[in-house]
Amino acid sequence: MSNAAALARYLDASRRAVVFTGAGISTESGIPDFRSPGGVWSKMKPIMFQDFVASPEVRREAWRRVFNRTAGWTGAAPNSGHAAVTALVDMGKVSAIITQNVDNLHQDSGAPADKVIELHGNASYAKCLDCGRRHELQDLELPYARGEEIVCTYCAGLLKTATVSFGQAMPEAEMMRATAEARACDLFVVLGSSLVVYPAAGLPIEAKRHGAKLVIVNREPTELDHYADLVLHTEIGPLMTETLALLR
Numbered sequence: 001m002s003n004a005a006a007l008a009r010y011l012d013a014s015r016r017a018v019v020f021t022g023a024g025i026s027t028e029s030g031i032p033d034f035r036s037p038g039g040v041w042s043k044m045k046p047i048m049f050q051d052f053v054a055s056p057e058v059r060r061e062a063w064r065r066v067f068n069r070t071a072g073w074t075g076a077a078p079n080s081g082h083a084a085v086t087a088l089v090d091m092g093k094v095s096a097i098i099t100q101n102v103d104n105l106h107q108d109s110g111a112p113a114d115k116v117i118e119l120h121g122n123a124s125y126a127k128c129l130d131c132g133r134r135h136e137l138q139d140l141e142l143p144y145a146r147g148e149e150i151v152c153t154y155c156a157g158l159l160k161t162a163t164v165s166f167g168q169a170m171p172e173a174e175m176m177r178a179t180a181e182a183r184a185c186d187l188f189v190v191l192g193s194s195l196v197v198y199p200a201a202g203l204p205i206e207a208k209r210h211g212a213k214l215v216i217v218n219r220e221p222t223e224l225d226h227y228a229d230l231v232l233h234t235e236i237g238p239l240m241t242e243t244l245a246l247l248r
Contacts, residue, residue, distance in 0.1 A: 003232045004242035007189075010215055010230060011093055011247060014187035019085050020203060021099045021106070024192020024218055028237050029076040031103050049168035052160060053129070056149065059158070063144050066123075066137065066161055078109035081191065084240035086111040091247070096181040100193060100200055102163045117178045119170065119200045121163035126150075130157025137161075175199065182207040189215045191236050195222040204228075 011017060023031070047065075051058045069075060086109045088094040097106050097116045102123040106116045126135040133154050140150050140159065150159045164170060178200075182188060188207035195201040195216070201224070208214050208227055215230045216222055217239060225231045232239065 002242070003234055003239055004246055006230055007215060007217070007232065007239065007243045008246040010187055010213055011088070011189075011243065014093065014185075014213075016185050017088070017094045017187040017189060018181050018185040018207065018212075019088070019094050019097050019189045019191060020193060021085070021097065021101060021191045022193025022195075022218075023101065024194075025079075025081045025085075025236050026076070026101050026103050026105055027192070028081060028235065029079045029103075029105060031076050031101075031105070046166045049165040052165060053158065059150070059160075062160070063140075063150060067141060067144055076103065076105065078105045080237035080241045081239075082106055082109035082111075084237075084244045085109070085191070087244055088247075089115050093247075095185065096178075098178045098181065098200075098203065100197065117174050117181070119164075119174055119178060121161070121171070123161050123163050125162055126159045127162040128152035128155060128157045128159055131155045134162070135159055170199065178203055179206060182212070183210045185212050187215065188212045189217070190222075190224075190228075191217050191240070193218065193222070194220065195224045 047058060047062050052062055082105050085097060089111055097111055099106060099116060099118055100120050102120050104122055104124040107113055125137060126140060131152060131154055133152055143150055151157060152159055182203045183206060185207055188204050190204055204214050204224055205227060214228045216225055216228045217232045217234065217236055219233055
């Protein structure tokens with residue numbers, strides 16, 4: 001049986017699946033990985049949340065990275081893997097997409113925003129650290145170019161990209177919702193996550209404990225492979241495209 005046929009069997013038998021995505025689905029769109037050799041954090045030091053809040057110089061460096069696209073987290077196009085996941089949502093097979101990615105590619109592929117649970121935030125816009133208002137990045141380029149402090153136009157609080165930085169608390173509402181989805185699903189499909197970053201990496205185990213089947217698709221082995229009902233070490237885009245064709 002082919003990899004796609006094996007995955008299609010699990011999806012066909014499922015009534016409520018959850019897809020959990022990590023960097024591996026987006027590297028196929030040219031988005032760099034964080035932790036792998038040659039990844040983002042091997043090329044530049046991550047900025048701690050506490051340092052961002054405390055230092056104007058650190059904030060300036062953080063915004064320089066944003067507007068110079070140093071990290072490369074935004075600007076790519078969704079790939080066939082994203083498109084297939086969106087199609088599964090549209091078919092009613094997938095109740096939620098839980099993602100560790102900050103690139104907005106699931107939404108860009110057409111997935112409804114209310115179906116995407118972003119555990120690590122989103123790099124495509126900014127939020128006020130005080131009032132939580134959203135600000136579009138293009139509106140912040142001029143004050144950055146002028147050398148001004150980038151602050152909220154509503155309350156003058158500090159603005160930061162809507163990502164979860166090192167040292168910053170995980171978003172409580174999103175974690176609660178992701179946990180609820182993991183407990184309610186009958187199939188939990190991991191696409192492109194190394195499953196080493198907790199608490200997010202605990203979600204597949206949570207799903208298994210509540211009776212779900214677990215499928216892990218990743219190019220490299222993960223520490224949770226022994227929990228899985230099916231493990232596939234392959235490229236995500238071609239696999240998901242073939243799997244979707246079998247389900248239609």
